[in-house]
Amino acid sequence: MTKKRISQALLIIILTLGAITMLVPFIWMLSTALKTAPETVKVPPTWIPKHMQWQNFVTAWHAAPFLTYFINSLIVTTVTTIGQLFTTILAAFAFSRLNFYGKNFLFALFLSTMMVPGEMLIIPNFVTLSKFSLINTYGALIIPWLASFFAVFTLRQTFNAIPNELYYAAKLDGSSDWHFLWTMMVPLSKSAITAIGILEVIGSWNSFMWPLIVTNTAKVRTLPVGLNAFTSDAGTQFQLLMAASTFVILPMIIVYLCLQKYIIAGISKSGLKG
Amino acid sequence: MIKQHPTIKSTLIAFAYLAPMLIITLVFNIYPIFKSFAMSFYTKYDFFTDKVSALGWANYKFIFSDPDFYLSVRNTLIFVLGVVPFSVLLSLIIALLLHRVRFLAGLFKTAYFLPFVTSTVAISLVWQWIYNDQYGLLNAFLSHFGVHPIDWLNDPHWAMPALIIMTIWKGLGFNIILFLVGLSNIDKRYDQVAQIDGANAWQRFIHVTLPLLSPMTFLVSVTSVISGFKVFDEIFVLFGGSPGPGKSTLTIVFYLYQKFYSEWKYGIAAASGVVLFLLILVVTIIQFWYSRKHVHYA
Known part of the structure; x- marks a missing residue:
């Protein structure tokens, strides 16, 4: 019994040390964000700022059009996520319950496209969007991400687990496919859909390379791209850089802390990143 | 009652469900795969007009x-x-x-x-x-x-x-x-x-x-x-x-x-x-x- 207790205590100590190491960058970010400029360059560094500089957040917020970036990120993330969920639910239903010519072919085709690195598609997609004059618009940031076969694949598995008897019974009662999908399948798959949605929210909010390429004015920039642009203005004002990093990171940390169980369940089920 | 084999009607219905995802995927995932391979052989290419005037292995x-x-x-x-x-x-x-x-x-x-x-x-x-x-x-x-x-x-x-x-x-x-x-x-x-x-x-x-x-x-x-x-x-x-x-x-x-x-x-x-x-x-x-x-x- 005591041996077990000692090993448990040892485990907790090791894991705590590991967890602290993981959290140090966040603590350091917050600590720097609250310092005065001279204190940020003090050697040796201090952990707790002498005089908390809460106004650093206000200064950083106004030093660049962060409000615009924030609104852009909010719009892009919301529309992308809702749109993607909509296309995903419909497609997953078709693959899960409907019979049609070319089903296996289409499924295999989509599956094989998952092997292709998205970075390779950037160039032709840029050309396509330029043709439609969509570069530097929300359209460029949203439209290419409105469908994800990975999400379809994941949701199809959840849909497949719903007993066929329910479907047959609903059909016998004269319920249409459409009605059955939205009143039975979707509510029954709520947690899977939530998980897919949250993973897309995180991915979309944090996305960088694509928004960097398709935007070149502050008007349509998202937060990560705006933050990157801010680095050249801020120079070595580390307290402002860290304050800005904090408010870019914070929304996703809140989402994560509130909906942690869905995120972890989502990753566990699919085992792949989007 | 429940159709095991696809019919033309069931295929049409299914494609109605697939359409939104299919259109986006075709335009932004499948077409660009082929286009990427093709573009890698474009040696003279005008981006603004999307006109290719020469092809070859030069890029490789x-x-x-x-x-x-x-x-x-x-x-x-x-x-x-x-x-x-x-x-x-x-x-x-x-x-x-x-x-x-x-x-x-x-x-x-x-x-x-x-x-x-x-x-x-x-x-x-x-x-x-x-x-x-x-x-x-x-x-x-x-x-x-x-x-x-x-x-x-x-x-x-x-x-x-x-x-x-x-x-x-x-x-x-x-x-x-x-x-x-x-x-x-x-x-x-x-x-x-x-x-x-x-x-x-x-x-x-x-x-x-x-x-x-x-x-x-x-x-x-x-x-x-x-x-x-x-x-x-x-x-x-x-x-x-x-x-x-x-x-x-x-x-x-x-x-x-x-x-x-x-x-x-x-x-x-x-x-x-x-x-x-x-x-x-x-x-x-x-x-x-x-x-x-x-x-x-x-």
Whole structure:
């Protein structure tokens, strides 16, 4: 019994040390964000700022059009996520319950496209969007991400687990496919859909390379791209850089802390990143 | 009543459901795959009119005689080899510990996973500050052990290790979650039987847990390798838009970005994208081939 207790205590100590190491960058970010400029360059560094500089957040917020970036990120993330969920639910239903010519072919085709690195598609997609004059618009940031076969694949598995008897019974009662999908399948798959949605929210909010390429004015920039642009203005004002990093990171940390169980369940089920 | 075989009517209905996803995927995922391959052969291309006036192997000839491209392939491989083994090993160890701990497991999971949900740009800025040669946290910490300040981000020898450390830190939580799933799927009875047979903890780990966990180890390795090949955001931010001091962190995707976005050489960029794709394909096939011998599906 005591041996077990000692090993448990040892485990907790090791894991705590590991967890602290993981959290140090966040603590350091917050600590720097609250310092005065001279204190940020003090050697040796201090952990707790002498005089908390809460106004650093206000200064950083106004030093660049962060409000615009924030609104852009909010719009892009919301529309992308809702749109993607909509296309995903419909497609997953078709693959899960409907019979049609070319089903296996289409499924295999989509599956094989998952092997292709998205970075390779950037160039032709840029050309396509330029043709439609969509570069530097929300359209460029949203439209290419409105469908994800990975999400379809994941949701199809959840849909497949719903007993066929329910479907047959609903059909016998004269319920249409459409009605059955939205009143039975979707509510029954709520947690899977939530998980897919949250993973897309995180991915979309944090996305960088694509928004960097398709935007070149502050008007349509998202937060990560705006933050990157801010680095050249801020120079070595580390307290402002860290304050800005904090408010870019914070929304996703809140989402994560509130909906942690869905995120972890989502990753566990699919085992792949989007 | 329930149609087992597709009919024209059922196909039409199904395609109505598929249409939104299908249209987007065809335009932005499937068409660009073929277009990428085609573009890599465009040697005279007017982007504004999308007119191709000459085709050939010139783009491939160019990249295969470009020392920068070789450097980018080499750096990418170093990066993958630097990140994947450590990340897999560390996350496996932490998952094993987390699996056995009875208190605070949820809290630990939250801490280890936190970096994964945060913006790469923001967190790379934080690491840039941690790596600062004069005032950074890391050098201050190392000075306790008598280590002289290292110029992590400006010294070509240290830029890659700095990038690797940050990437491992960021991806750890994701791999830990996958390993935890793998561990919880293992039937406890295997372990109990081995225990009855007199196997000690280490023997049980080597001969029971590890083989039963191998499908998950395989999955974690494959996804880590693939995402390692595509590294870009971290480099771009950590080194302020440059491919590191002395191009020491110039990777394939960074090369692609430079050719495409800074130099407007679409054909060359497309060719490097095709090489990236083939490299990932070959490495993944090798991993699958290896797994057939070493992964045990219970």
